[in-house]
Amino acid sequence: xxxxxxxxxxxxxxxxxxxxxxxxxxxxxxxxxxxxxxxxxxxxxxxxxxxxxxxxxxxxxxxxxxxxxxxxxxxxxxxxxxxxxxxxxxxxxxxxxxxxxxxxxxxxxxxxxxxxxxxxxxxxxxxxxxxxxxxxxxxxxxxxxxxxxxxxxxxxxxxxxxxx
Amino acid sequence: xxxxxxxxxxxxxxxxxxxxxxxxxxxxxxxxxxxxxxxxxxxxxxxxxxxxxxxxxxxxxxxxxxxxxxxxxxxxxxxxxxxxxxxxxxxxxxxxxxxxxxxxxxxxxxxxxxxxxxxxxxxxxxxxxxxxxxxxxxxxxxxxxxxxxxxxxxxxxxxxxxxxxxxxxxxxxxxxxxxxxxxxxxxxxxxxxxxxxxxxxxxxxxxxxxxxxxxxxxxxxxxxxxxxxxxxxxxxxxxxxxxxxxxxxxxxxxxxxxxxxxxxxxxxxxxxxxxxxxxxxxxxxxxxxxxxxxxxxxxxxxxxxxxxxxxxxxxxxxxxxxxxxxxxxxxxxxxxxxxxxxxxxxxxxxxxxxxxxxxxxxxxxxxxxxxxxxxxxxxxxxxxxxxxxxxxxxxxxxxxxxxxxxxxxxxxxxxxxxxxxxxxxxxxxxxxxxxxxxxxxxxxxxxxxxxxxxxxxxxxxxxxxxxxxxxxxxxxxxxxxxxxxxxxxxxxxxxxxxxxxxxxxxxxxxxxxxxxxxxxxxxxxx
Ligand code: SF4
Ligand code: SF4
Ligand code: FES
Numbered sequence: 001x002x003x004x005x006x007x008x009x010x011x012x013x014x015x016x017x018x019x020x021x022x023x024x025x026x027x028x029x030x031x032x033x034x035x036x037x038x039x040x041x042x043x044x045x046x047x048x049x050x051x052x053x054x055x056x057x058x059x060x061x062x063x064x065x066x067x068x069x070x071x072x073x074x075x076x077x078x079x080x081x082x083x084x085x086x087x088x089x090x091x092x093x094x095x096x097x098x099x100x101x102x103x104x105x106x107x108x109x110x111x112x113x114x115x116x117x118x119x120x121x122x123x124x125x126x127x128x129x130x131x132x133x134x135x136x137x138x139x140x141x142x143x144x145x146x147x148x149x150x151x152x153x154x155x156x157x158x159x160x161x162x163x164x
Numbered sequence: 165x166x167x168x169x170x171x172x173x174x175x176x177x178x179x180x181x182x183x184x185x186x187x188x189x190x191x192x193x194x195x196x197x198x199x200x201x202x203x204x205x206x207x208x209x210x211x212x213x214x215x216x217x218x219x220x221x222x223x224x225x226x227x228x229x230x231x232x233x234x235x236x237x238x239x240x241x242x243x244x245x246x247x248x249x250x251x252x253x254x255x256x257x258x259x260x261x262x263x264x265x266x267x268x269x270x271x272x273x274x275x276x277x278x279x280x281x282x283x284x285x286x287x288x289x290x291x292x293x294x295x296x297x298x299x300x301x302x303x304x305x306x307x308x309x310x311x312x313x314x315x316x317x318x319x320x321x322x323x324x325x326x327x328x329x330x331x332x333x334x335x336x337x338x339x340x341x342x343x344x345x346x347x348x349x350x351x352x353x354x355x356x357x358x359x360x361x362x363x364x365x366x367x368x369x370x371x372x373x374x375x376x377x378x379x380x381x382x383x384x385x386x387x388x389x390x391x392x393x394x395x396x397x398x399x400x401x402x403x404x405x406x407x408x409x410x411x412x413x414x415x416x417x418x419x420x421x422x423x424x425x426x427x428x429x430x431x432x433x434x435x436x437x438x439x440x441x442x443x444x445x446x447x448x449x450x451x452x453x454x455x456x457x458x459x460x461x462x463x464x465x466x467x468x469x470x471x472x473x474x475x476x477x478x479x480x481x482x483x484x485x486x487x488x489x490x491x492x493x494x495x496x497x498x499x500x501x502x503x504x505x506x507x508x509x510x511x512x513x514x515x516x517x518x519x520x521x522x523x524x525x526x527x528x529x530x531x532x533x534x535x536x537x538x539x540x541x542x543x544x545x546x547x548x549x550x551x552x553x554x555x556x557x558x559x560x561x562x563x564x565x566x567x568x569x570x571x572x573x574x575x576x577x578x579x580x581x582x583x584x585x586x587x588x589x590x591x592x593x594x595x596x597x598x599x600x601x602x603x604x605x606x607x608x609x610x611x612x613x614x615x616x617x618x619x620x621x622x623x624x625x626x627x628x629x630x631x632x633x634x635x636x637x638x639x640x641x642x643x644x645x646x647x648x649x650x651x652x653x654x655x656x657x658x659x660x661x662x663x664x665x666x667x668x669x670x671x672x673x674x675x676x677x678x679x680x681x682x683x684x685x686x687x688x689x690x
Contacts, residue, residue, distance in 0.1 A: 040348050053331025054347035062336040 002042060006030050010049060020050045024060050028067055037068035065119070072115040073108040075163045078132040082121035085129035093129050094118065096156055114163060133163065171237040180233045187215055187228040190241065197241050198250065198279050200365045201317035202229035205421050206326060209318050212257075214279065216249045217241050225249055247283070254284040260295040260340065262312040270367030272380040276315065295340050304332075304352030306372050306426055307361065311343055314368035320344060320360040327423060327514070330354040344368070355516060358429045362412055362422075373430055374410045378402075383409055386624035387678050389611055391481065391604045392428035394519040396613035398680075399424060401432075401605060406625040408432040408605055416679055419617065425516050435603055438587040442629025445591065445598040453630055457637070460597045461644035463550050463580045464497050472549035472579070474499035475539045477571075478532040479555030479584075480506065480521035483609025483621065485654045486634035487523070487530045488661035490554060493638060496647045500548070502539035503532040504558055504567055517614055522621075526612035529665045529683075537567050543574035551578045554634065556585040559592050584634060600631040607633045609654045610661075610676055612683065618671070619680035 009030055014023040027046055031038050038061055047054040061067050077097065081090050094105070097116055101109050108115040124130035127139025138159055167182045173190050180189035187197050188204065200212035208230045216225040220238040225245060240246060257276065265271045297311025321333045321344065332352045336345040346352060352360070361371045383402040390397040390411060397420035399411045411432060413424040444456035466472055474497040478490055494501050506520045536558065543551050551574055553559075558571045572592070575581050580596040586603045606627045612618050627633070632640070635657060639650035651657045658673040667683045675681055 043347070053325070053334070054350065055331055055334035055345075058345070058347050059334035059336055063338045 001045070002031055002034050006034050010046070014050060021052050021056070023050060024052075024057070028057075028061060032067060037071050065117075071108075071112075073112050075113065075133050076115040076117055077163075078117050078119040078122060080120070080122040080124065080128070080130045080132070081118050082125075084125040085122075088128040090129035093131070093156070100156065100160060114160070131159075133159075169233050169235040169237075171233050171235070171239065173239040174241055183232050185229055186217065186219075186226075186231050186233055186237075186239055189233050190228065190239070195241060197228045198275075198283060199229055200275055200315060201319060203319055203322075203363055205423075206319060206322040206363075209322065212315065212317050213253050214250065216246060216253070218243045218246050250279075250283040251285050254280060255288070257315050258284070258288060259290045260312070261315075262294070262296075264313075265367075268310075268313065268367040269370045269375055270313075270364075274367060275365040297343065303346065303369075304357050306430075307352050307357055308370050308372055308375060309344065310368050310370070313366050314344055315366055316342055316344070317365060318344075319363045319365070320369060323356075323360050323363060324352070324354070327359070328354045328356040333360075355425050355427070355512070356423060356514065358426045359413070359423050371410070371429075373433065378404060378409050384624065386622050387414055387620075388605075388624070389522060389619045389621045390424060390428040390431065391522045391611075391621070392425070392431040392520065394517040394521065394524060394614035395420065395515045396522055396611055396617065396619050396680075397424040397428055397515060398619070398678075399428075401622075401624045403605065403624040406628070408435060408624065419613065419619075419680065420515055423515060425514075427516070432605070435605065438589060440603070440628050440631070441585050441588050441591065441598065441600045442631065444600055444630065445595070447596060448593060453632070453640075456597050456599055457640045457644050460582050460599065460641050461646075463582060463596065464493075464552070464641065465645045471498070473547065475543050475548035475551045475574075475578075476501040477536045477539055477551070477553045477555065477558060478503045478527055480504070480519075480524035480527045480532075481557075482527075482554055482634050483523060483607065483654070484526040484530070484612060484618070484661055485609045485657040486554075486638070487527050487532065488657050488664055489635055489638040489642075489650060491530045491532075491664055492647075492650065492660065493552070493642065496642065496645070499552070500534075500539055500542065501532060502534040502536035503527050504536035504555065506557065519614065522613070523611040525614055525616060526610065526618075529612060529667065530661065531664070537570055540567065540570035540574045543578050544570055546577055548574075549579045551575070551581050553581065553583045556583055556587065556590045559590050584637060586631065599637045600629065601637065602627045602631050602633045606631070607635075607654075609635075610658070610673075613680075615682075616684075617680045617682050618668075618676050620676045620678065 010027045013026050014020040017023055028038055031042050043057045044054050047057045061069060079090055079094050101114055101116060103109055103116055105116055105118055122130055122132050124137045131138050168179050169182055170179050173195055178189055178193045187199060187202055190197050197215050199215040201209045210227050210230045215228040217228045218240040219226050299310045301309040303309040318335060321335060324333045325331050332346050332350060333344055336343050358371055361369045383404050386401045388399055388401045390399045398414040398416040400414045401408055402410045411429050413420055413422050415422045443450045444453050446456055446459055464474060476494050476499045478487055478501060480503055507518045508520055509518050511517050542548050575592045575594045581594055582597045583595045584599050584601040585591050586601045591598050605625045606623055608623045609621055610618050611621055635652045639652040642650045655673040662668040671681060
């Protein structure tokens, strides 16, 4: 269960709003910040707290891709797959990451270090194909030296090495 | 009369109450605007876009399910723009639809099918692999969900939020992965879950008990009343070849709106599952009907010194007409009478009543008020010679334990026990005469619900074997006992009921109609 401090914070947000249920997003965020994801038990607790059904919490939680229903690795690599990144080889990048980590999209490496996910536009089109880890963009993944889009495996390795 | 406005729909002048939505105003004027997500007894969601219409001076098409009528509004429901929009909505809905109508239970009553025919294009331009979902998802005790057929209208979600107020369902995920679902580990198990199947406009939610049992167009529909409790929800009985396949709720704003509970919905199942008593019994042996009636008449008859002391236990499950004749039998035999209670659980805020019988108020109207236990006690104490029981369930182990105990003791004590019974399993072995009674669905008559509303229950099957209606049995006994010719048609017996119960005066048998009628003597069953 989340700490008393977070519980109190959630209560104070809910009590200030005209409808307690309006505190949903902030509360889910606080829970995720503390635990790393939002486990079923906390969802039910929150439903009771905000006076909605557990299914209603599930609806919000599952709508947003940045909320986590399952525990993830220490780092989550988001690979952008929208048009500019797609044109500049994001699928190659994704393939390479899958192989390097030995996991499929959406999975977490066995050492629980890295989770691999596909994102829609991350807003970093100028650096396509872009990946996001935590709050940082990494845009050094493409080797353009030969004039064609090509994933730089060295740079991917270097990135993975940083994520320890 | 509420404030009204006048508007034009498809060149017709229509007057409608202020605040009514255009789709309703059109419907009342006989103009059908197609829709999926709209439902008159649920909040407006406006998500399916099937009801788009053109409203003059509005820049874009508007959804008729949420826009309210205004003075001078001019609506077109069949313009080119509207037809194009509908075809577009249909095409979108069908992109990922599995088109498995041949194996879908909804076929024949599916809006997607109907509107495809009326508004669809007949071909698909979509060339890619459809998005597939799970089929046969076990969602609840009675409900199976097919993810691929769902059009995300959220009617089922709104039902659980607003009507049953249990909130099990939600729209999960987003985009083309959007799906109806429950909280992990939870199930769609509420006392009213079957209604989600009725309101689902497609074959996404189906009822386990009806799935794959019959094509709906083979079933004959009879408007009737649920016998499951004192609410008397209005239902449609769907039957074929003397067998009931399902109940669905029938709209009656005064009684059940358009809902019914799961227990009532499935209350026909025992009729199919329990073994029927198809012939009369005397001392446990099958006999001719005439012999059984003779024996019953003999046991009840007799004058002066030879007159037996008769006790009668009526049934709150019998119709008003049945009970009127039973009242006459009581008078003819100077019987003492009583009525059992079949109660379970509690009344809830929506429909369910703890009185699990459909006509206790009717029985009271005809003077059956004393608790059956009192009559049974007298019988058990040897103060009654002949006990006449109209409802075999009195002897069921599930009946109120005091009453059940007393009934079994009384059965052993009295000189003769006469029972109307429909099933073999509860017939007490001591019964001198058992008369095979018709079951629900085989008879017509009137029930009075707890609010005092008389409602018409109708037959949808022929009587099984040599069973007879209570009316036929009682009038045959009366004739043999020499009490005269008693009416045996419900509409004729109604007049006798009127003579016995003042509140019925002035109301004809046919006045009860399909929607029922309130009678002045309020029959609160408490
Ligand atoms: S399951 Fe049926 S009622 Fe529920 S959203 Fe899907 S189509 Fe609508
Ligand atoms: S509430 Fe009573 S009358 Fe209505 S469906 Fe349920 S059992 Fe039948
Ligand atoms: S019926 Fe109007 S949007 Fe669905």
